[in-house]
Amino acid sequence: GENVEQHPSTLSVQEGDSAVIKCTYSDSASNYFPWYKQELGKRPQLIIDIRSNVGEKKDQRIAVTLNKTAKHFSLHITETQPEDSAVYFCAASKEDNDMRFGAGTRLTVKP
């Protein structure tokens, strides 16, 4: 089955700096890659996703890039703010009911 690895496990940045979280996947058939944000004590929520026919997607300060050849994808957050502090999960899927998550990255944005 699919195996998703996520790095780093923790990340601390100064407010205004950029943050990058990287994930690799094992199954070349995977073609949907969402990112979820989980704030402390709350449920995970989708923040951005990308499909395999696209190399990059951007939504305001958040962008995701996908390299299908290397089987890795990354989340980029620019101009970080304290409210970006949360745990971020990447995931990979080739069918709607076959999603696998990474171990998560705890991002801390220091004011």
Added chain:
Amino acid sequence: DVKVTQSSRYLVKRTGEKVFLECVQDMDHENMFWYRQDPGLGLRLIYFSYDVKMKEKGDIPEGYSVSREKKERFSLILESASTNQTSMYLCASTPGTGGVYYEQYFGPGTRLTVT
């Protein structure tokens, strides 16, 4: 607005007890999922269901079973709770059937402690 609810936010049970965790979604979603969340291990899939009375094992089904008698309700059962099942349990649902990709809507989670 999709709502996924779970029967308890916090639960404390004794070793050997039978434990029921319930999840209900109100948007007529086809697929429902149970995950456990542990620090450093992320979200691991226990079981999922793509239709009433249908279930599939995820990556860590041992020690768990599930029931889906109605479309809106998906129950996770710990037949004989053990201390290594102390964890946060998250339920999720998606509207789709195979071949289309949807956001997973998560419930608020149940923090289960087995003593």
